[in-house]
Amino acid sequence: VKVLVVDDEEDVRFVARLSLGRVGGMSVIEAASGEEGIALARSDRPDCILLDMMMPGMDGAATFRMLRAMPETAAIPIVFLTAKSMAAELQRLTELGARAVIVKPFDPMTLASEIAAILST
């Protein structure tokens, strides 16, 4: 399974890479911005995109809409990663069309299995 992690925080990407790669045995590619994420999604065609909501410039929602608009990335399952845990925020993200929402801080030992479970549904 190849997962694209899109987050402007290098440390979060580092932890996600270890959690998904070393713990979950997944293949991980990383992008530090929405634009970079879109380019990587088009070129590398990951099985899943873990997309941070709050990023400077193109935020998670804008990146999501771009990915959905492009035929080559439209079908890739997208899981949002957010620091906001309010019910209204989670509902907003689900309504946007996300496959699932994972709230920060995530458990590094179970992140990969969570993603796997989401992809299998």
Added chain:
Amino acid sequence: MKASMSLMSEPGNERGRLEALRRYQIFELDRFFDLSLDLLCIAGTDGYFKRLNPAFEALLGYRRDELLQRPFFDFVHGDDREATIAELANARRGVKTVRFANRYLCKDGSVKWLDWTASPATADGLIYATAHDITDAREAEEALRRSEARTRSIIDNLLGGLVTTDHAGRIESVNPAAERMFGCPAEALVGRSIGILFGEAFDSDRPRCDALGRVSVGHALRSNGQSFVCELSVFEFDAGNGERHFAAHMLDISEREEVERLKRDFVATVSHELRTPLTSIHGSLGLLASGVMGELNDEVAHVVRVAERNSVRLVSLVNSILELDKLDERKPVLDLRPETTESSV
């Protein structure tokens, strides 16, 4: 009647019989005059009583000779003398007095309200008058007036807006605080639907009682079109005639709401900002503690476990702050959908 029969049967000629009848009629009139519980008097336009019945003595506490010797103005309350003089001047011109009230001073210092009816006989300079003691009624009126003034003063000085409506939600009264709150004089609101205070085109005869019996929060509209957050308590009352009326007590809580919003935003921002570094710390320590990154010696493993345990604690603290914030979101909100009064009974 017994006396009458004995007089009528007195032997004698016709003149004697008529004289007896006349004496009896005078006796009867005198008795009527003396026994009357109302005050009966004959007064002169010169300002003196000429004849008074005993009811005057009973009421005012003066002997009749005391009342006859002095001008009756002496017994009239100082505040009512001018009006009494004017009334006497009317009587001198032959004007009848109907429902003229003034206060008389009693011998014990108390005051009695008298309601007068009088007919002048101008040719003789006399006034035939009756008076009725209305002191109790006047005092009750005064007590009621004071009570109303007190209630009015409370309503006028309320810091919250108070608007009352009839059973159909038409505005009946608006206190000064509500006038200020809505920027509109009471006259412009009375008779209109209370719905206009909430910016609705609402002119049916159905009041909105969703907020009845509870405190709710909603948006209200000033006359200049500016919207503000309003805390509203609506209650029902009986105006004394069995009809349902409603009163709405309103507070402009825009400022309080703004402070609350800033506080919520601050708490949310701080807690959200904390989550990003926590993700790295908690994640890194979790990976180390799990052994995924390689075996640690006992001492290092212990140090990492302490750090990891406390990062978990920190995560739960941040979550608790956000949970508190969620509680704030559950405030009741004013629902202004139409509803009939019957459904709320």
